[in-house]
Amino acid sequence: MKIQTKLFLLIFIILTALGVPIVLAGYYVMNQLIYTAHQQGFSREITHIKTKIEKDYQTLKDAGVADIKQYHEEAQETLLNALKNYEYGETGHLYVLTTDAKVLLHQGHQRGETFSPDFVQDMLNKQEGFTEYEYQDKDFIAAYLTSKEWNWLIVLEITKDEIFAIRSLYINFIGAVSTVIFLVLLLLSYVITRRSSLRIKGTLNYLKHVESGHIHAQSPEIAKDELGVIQRGINSMVEKITAVNLSMHHEIAQRRIAEDDMRQAKEEAIQANLTKSRFIANMSHELRTPLNAIIGYSEMLMEDLEENLEMAGDAEKIHNSGRHLLGLINDVLDISKIEAGKMEIHPEKFDLNSVLHEISDTVAPLIANKDNTLELKFDDNLGEVYTDLTKLRQILLNLLSNAAKFSEQHPIIFEAKRLINSHSDNIQIKVIDTGIGMNAEQQDKIFKAFTQADTSTTREYGGTGLGLAISRQFAIMIGGDIHVNSEVGVGSTFTLEMLSNLQSQQTLQ
Numbered sequence: 001m002k003i004q005t006k007l008f009l010l011i012f013i014i015l016t017a018l019g020v021p022i023v024l025a026g027y028y029v030m031n032q033l034i035y036t037a038h039q040q041g042f043s044r045e046i047t048h049i050k051t052k053i054e055k056d057y058q059t060l061k062d063a064g065v066a067d068i069k070q071y072h073e074e075a076q077e078t079l080l081n082a083l084k085n086y087e088y089g090e091t092g093h094l095y096v097l098t099t100d101a102k103v104l105l106h107q108g109h110q111r112g113e114t115f116s117p118d119f120v121q122d123m124l125n126k127q128e129g130f131t132e133y134e135y136q137d138k139d140f141i142a143a144y145l146t147s148k149e150w151n152w153l154i155v156l157e158i159t160k161d162e163i164f165a166i167r168s169l170y171i172n173f174i175g176a177v178s179t180v181i182f183l184v185l186l187l188l189s190y191v192i193t194r195r196s197s198l199r200i201k202g203t204l205n206y207l208k209h210v211e212s213g214h215i216h217a218q219s220p221e222i223a224k225d226e227l228g229v230i231q232r233g234i235n236s237m238v239e240k241i242t243a244v245n246l247s248m249h250h251e252i253a254q255r256r257i258a259e260d261d262m263r264q265a266k267e268e269a270i271q272a273n274l275t276k277s278r279f280i281a282n283m284s285h286e287l288r289t290p291l292n293a294i295i296g297y298s299e300m301l302m303e304d305l306e307e308n309l310e311m312a313g314d315a316e317k318i319h320n321s322g323r324h325l326l327g328l329i330n331d332v333l334d335i336s337k338i339e340a341g342k343m344e345i346h347p348e349k350f351d352l353n354s355v356l357h358e359i360s361d362t363v364a365p366l367i368a369n370k371d372n373t374l375e376l377k378f379d380d381n382l383g384e385v386y387t388d389l390t391k392l393r394q395i396l397l398n399l400l401s402n403a404a405k406f407s408e409q410h411p412i413i414f415e416a417k418r419l420i421n422s423h424s425d426n427i428q429i430k431v432i433d434t435g436i437g438m439n440a441e442q443q444d445k446i447f448k449a450f451t452q453a454d455t456s457t458t459r460e461y462g463g464t465g466l467g468l469a470i471s472r473q474f475a476i477m478i479g480g481d482i483h484v485n486s487e488v489g490v491g492s493t494f495t496l497e498m499l500s501n502l503q504s505q506q507t508l509q
Contacts, residue, residue, distance in 0.1 A: 395482070
């Protein structure tokens with residue numbers, strides 16, 4: 001649909017939406033004005049009649065014969081005869097009833113006849129006012145009042161058809177004027193939208209040329225109105241787009257060169273990292289062989305020198321240093337395998353409670369070395385698990401040895417639970433110490449390779465900073481993770497959460 005058609009339809013809808021309520025409002029106001037005018041006329045007429053009754057009654061009263069029946073009836077009869085031929089418009093009539101609904105004056109009923117439809121009873125009850133009713137298939141509007149002097153109900157009625165007869169004249173006039181105004185506005189809107197649409201079409205053609213690459217196409221004539229502002233803005237935009245395009249082409253070329261350099265640097269870094277990992281792995285294997293020989297010979301030497309305490313002590317130092325160095329090399333080898341993606345898992349089924357007690361027995365001497373105590377809190381429902389026993393043992397030994405290393409004369413809690421619900425069956429193991437603790441910044445670092453809480457920790461407690469990094473990677477490999485919650489001077493809680501059945505994860509994968 002063309003924009004001119006859309007604008008024309010929009011204006012038509014707006015004019016219709018505005019015109020219909022205005023016409024309806026005029027119709028309503030006109031009805032109210034007509035109704036109010038007739039109410040005022042009724043009020044004047046019926047008030048005049050009431051005044052006439054009161055005046056006649058006052059005349060009798062002044063003459064002192066108001067209570068004499070003969071004079072009373074003569075005055076009433078005179079007034080009824082005067083009102084007998086009273087007319088109001090073409091269909092307006094006056095009728096008079098007694099307060100017990102007996103006819104005194106009525107064009108359609110004999111005098112003395114009872115006339116008591118519902119609307120008459122309603123007027124007798126209210127005594128004075130305006131009302132509407134239907135009688136003999138005609139709709140009437142009436143004004144009424146009660147004369148207390150003579151106990152009369154006086155009613156002036158007229159049909160609604162007569163009251164609103166002039167309305168059709170007004171409606172025809174308003175309709176004709178509205179139609180003329182509507183058509184004139186439509187014609188003006190058509191001329192304006194036609195002119196505007198031609199200018200918009202010229203602007204669109206210019207934009208199509210620009211879109212197809214002809215940025216030097218001739219722009220349409222610019223007028224001093226809103227469309228002219230838009231056209232000037234489009235011309236300015238085209239100039240800026242041209243400049244931006246040239247700049248972007250240059251920038252894209254530079255970025256491609258930079259991306260190629262970055263890609264090459266990344267590939268070189270990956271290759272260097274793989275070379276490093278292979279070198280560390282090969283070096284670790286080469287170092288482990290002589291170290292194992294040194295440890296073996298130191299053990300043999302310690303057995304031969306049991307009686308020579310001094311030399312036996314030296315041999316023990318060689319043995320301990322060799323085992324410590326072997327542990328460090330094993331850590332480096334493990335992290336290298338993890339980085340190279342060569343670390344494998346070997347799940348097996350075993351009783352978790354037995355393994356946890358075995359691990360606690362293994363670390364008991366290390367924990368007692370600084371006068372710490374180990375408290376065991378294992379649930380009775382731990383049961384069997386299916387996971388990599390070697391990696392689980394290495395994780396827990398590392399967490400417990402760290403707790404022993406950073407605590408002195410404090411209790412260390414070793415806690416294990418089985419968390420079973422309708423969706424999962426997991427194992428939660430906690431190692432809680434009351435040692436030196438860590439702040440938030442230190443907690444963010446501890447699971448990164450070759451990192452400890454800070455350099456002073458490395459100097460005081462030793463280590464390469466690989467233990468927790470390896471432990472977390474092992475935890476992820478067996479379908480879990482390790483989290484830490486710590487506070488300086490209060491202690492640390494390391495939580496391992498893992499699947500009780502590693503096979504379920506492998507099946508999903």
